[in-house]
Amino acid sequence: MKKNYILFICFILPLLSSSQDRGNIWCFGDSAGIDFNNLNNPIPINTGLRTRGSCASISDTTGNLLFYAGDRTNTAGDYTTLVYNNEHNVMPNGDSIVGEGWYNEIIILPMPENDSIFFLFVISTALGPGGLYYSIINMNADSGRGNVISKNNQLQIFSIVDCLNAIKHGNGRDWWLMFRRYDGTNTTTNNEFYSYLISPNGITNFQMQQVGSLANTGLGQLKFNSTGDRMVFNSFKGTLELFEFDRCTGVISNSQVIFLENSGPPWPARWSSEFSPDGNYLYVCNNPDSTFLYQYDLNSTNISSSQILLWMIPKEIQRNSGGLLKLGPNNKIYFSSVYYNGFFPYPYPDSVYNMYNMNLGVIHFPDSLGTLCDFQPYSFYLGGKRTYWGLPNNPDYDMPALTGSPCDSLTSISDIPISSEAELFVYYASDWQTAFINANKIKGTNYHLEVFDLLGKSIFRESGKMIPPYYTKNLNCAGFAKGMYVVNLVTNKEKITKRFIVQ
Known part of the structure; x- marks a missing residue:
């Protein structure tokens, strides 16, 4: 393991209150969003986004939207991310931020022990400038609507897989920011995972770990289970691999390969994954042309053989339509999809509204085996707004400390x-x-x-x-x-x- 001290930032500002309900508002797609503040009856809302993929949003501790971000908003390029305030207007200095329009590039993290400073982290693949970047949002600015006070600060220069994510430190206050190296379009493979610690001292404790199988892919995803002790990596080229994760140290260990990366095309296109709330099942979307939704039993002695096909839609009806899976605050899993009529579907023409792009699928009981999980495709109506492949890349802001663990030095x-x-x-x-x-x-x-x-x-x-x-x-x-x-x-x-x- 390689450790370096990279950056130190210190803000002497008010203490951060506990982070309940920070993930209750989702902003994504074409002006779409969901308000989960009533867990039994989430409702669609309108937003200012028009993004096919990467997006993130954060609320205050009572579930009121603070701000959100998304990239490739009707434009191509390497600096397409926009940051919106809760009035759905672009913040001052909230434009021209790194972002190429992939699917898991963006994440928002609160500055620990601070109620007004937030980090917006964005990665860049080999097709863009490359590297890891951060911007800083001050929510005390612009009469409480927020201002991007610093942007496009580069932390790393190497290309990164489209799989940025974060998980609470075991102390319940700090964060581990996690990502994986991408070696570009050549044939070089690696198993290098990287992390930073986000604490009141700033962005520190840069680590590199070599663990698990070798891969070469720019499209992937990292997901954590509800307790934060397991992590899964899935990729377009076929990797599906479980790991154990230590929230105290940030150490990844005990790789368990479910599927290795294919040596060549056709690619399985394992597009997204999500754990059930109890951590016993893993849901995976493959969309090589037709779209397939699978469930895997993580307690099985042979996880790959436990595969259950829950649903599929053939390419003749919808091609490459399956998008991201995400666990909601109400413990249901939501599934995005795109409407693809033979032409690249972004942006949609103003006339294209239909059941495929105006609804999300829902897994109602994800802790249940097989069809008992009750997956209902195209069943959550977005109030007349439209979805693409993306859903907000929000971490579990409410994950508690590991009570009684060696690293629970802040709370008891x-x-x-x-x-x-x-x-x-x-x-x-x-x-x-x-x-x-x-x-x-x-x-x-x-x-x-x-x-x-x-x-x-x-x-x-x-x-x-x-x-x-x-x-x-x-x-x-x-x-x-x-x-x-x-x-x-x-x-x-x-x-x-x-x-x-x-x-």
């Missing part, structure tokens, strides 16, 4: 307020050796469940996403010794505790 379970309204019920059924855990009136969308014995030893722990105000878990206690146990249920907003006895 005692820092989270004890709820006075939420109720936790635990009933132990000795015949079934199961503790039935149920909570209601609980707030928050991320949870950490942990069970301790009376000596304080952790017996069971689990983290994930939930839809408030309810939580339920059937805990298998077959291996528990007789005695009393303490259940702690912690969300990103509160905690509740209950005891039960195994007899």
Whole structure:
């Protein structure tokens, strides 16, 4: 592993409040967007974008849109990214930012311990100037509408795969920015992943890791599961590979190849992937000409053989139409698609509105196997707006700290307020050796469940996403010794505790 100190930035500004609901507004496609603030009834909204792919958006801690960005807005080139304020106007100095019009080039990260400074990171492939760039947005400027105060600052000069992503550090405050090297259109392959740490000290701790299979592709994607301990890389040339990820150190390890990159065409075009909320399944879109949506069982001893075809649309009806998969705040997975009538579909003519480009597909129960996941193509209406291949490249802004881990130096379970309204019920059924855990009136969308014995030893722990105000878990206690146990249920907003006895 190679480590270098690259950049130090320090802003002495107000502390950042906790980041609940920052991902509740999506902005993408042709003026399209979704408001998830009502998790049971997300609604379409209008935006200022007209992008075929790369885009990102961020809200404040109560779910109100702050700003968003997208590239190739009706123009080609290497500097096509525009930054929009929440009034859907381009910010001052928010134009001519690096961006070539791919699909996973852009990401927005808040400056830790700062409530007004944000970073916009953009990568460039071999077809553009190459490298990694950042711009800085100050939301205190322009009467709270924001201003791009610095732009196109170059961190790296080498070309990068279209797979930029980020994941919360285990301390719940900082960020790991992750990307992969691209060697261009030649035949050179690599397995080089790179990262930066985004902390109150700025952009630091540059690392390079060589791990996993060799590949040469400019089109790919990195995705993390809901707990941040697994990562998947998929590519147009066919790679589908799982890794373990350490949120404390940023270390990638234990590669598990599902499919290797093809040695030559035809390419499988593994366009996008997404984990189920519980992390047991992986959904993958292939669009070599026809479009295929697959599910894989990550607990299988042979993941590639567990493949289930959920849906396909033949090229004779829609060619290369499948786009990105993305887990929503409501734990459903959304699937974008483009309308392709034989001509390159960007930008759409003003007359082209139809079921293919005015709706997203939805996987309603992604934690369920096979057809029980209930995928419904073209079922989420965008309110008269249109989609292309892209969906917002927003990280999980609400991912909590790894409570009790060695790197949880910022928060502890005692820092989270004890709820006075939420109720936790635990009933132990000795015949079934199961503790039935149920909570209601609980707030928050991320949870950490942990069970301790009376000596304080952790017996069971689990983290994930939930839809408030309810939580339920059937805990298998077959291996528990007789005695009393303490259940702690912690969300990103509160905690509740209950005891039960195994007899």
